[in-house]
Amino acid sequence: MKKKTKWWVLLAIVVLLLAGTVFDYFRSQTVSIELVSVSPETVVADSSVPVDVTLRVSKRGKLAIGDDIAALVEGKGSMSANKARVDENGLVTFRYYPYNYLEGVNEPGTVTLVFRNVSDSVFIGVPKRIRVTLDVEKPESLGGNTMDSLFGK
Numbered sequence: 513m514k515k516k517t518k519w520w521v522l523l524a525i526v527v528l529l530l531a532g533t534v535f536d537y538f539r540s541q542t543v544s545i546e547l548v549s550v551s552p553e554t555v556v557a558d559s560s561v562p563v564d565v566t567l568r569v570s571k572r573g574k575l576a577i578g579d580d581i582a583a584l585v586e587g588k589g590s591m592s593a594n595k596a597r598v599d600e601n602g603l604v605t606f607r608y609y610p611y612n613y614l615e616g617v618n619e620p621g622t623v624t625l626v627f628r629n630v631s632d633s634v635f636i637g638v639p640k641r642i643r644v645t646l647d648v649e650k651p652e653s654l655g656g657n658t659m660d661s662l663f664g665k
Contacts, residue, residue: 536632536639543629543640544570545581548603550644556651557613557620562592565644566605567627575602579631582639587623589648595630613651620650 548566555563569576579598583591588611598604608625611618623646628639 540640542572545642555646558651559609563608569598582628582630584626
């Protein structure tokens with residue numbers, strides 16, 4: 513009898529987790545996160561030239577004022593903050609600091625920024641997300657960042 517009860521309890525827990533996941537998934541489909549701007553438009557591999565990424569967030573057709581948006585860098589570079597709050601205009605801005613160009617080590621390429629509405633999930637954490645891919649270019653002046661300047665010839 514006890515063995516059967518354990519299986520029913522386990523099954524009930526699995527069903528509740530699955531229901532929570534499905535609920536959060538459908539709830540996340542009511543959220544819209546759209547890219548408004550990337551400034552400057554040309555991203556260079558120089559951490560002294562940050563990039564502002566602005567997003568507009570809405571929920572069920574209305575501005576998602578007060579929602580928390582989390583940011584993650586997939587690749588090199590960093591964000592000034594990993595979470596920010598949507599303002600009264602439905603906008604949120606993150607500052608990305610690109611990696612520094614270093615020949616043979618940190619070459620130009622792409623970086624993906626992932627933004628998620630972490631305020632929207634209720635049970636399991638299935639937030640709406642948007643991926644923004646930035647093409648990082650080689651800076652015009654290297655500022656001394658070469659392998660020779662670091663390690664000598």
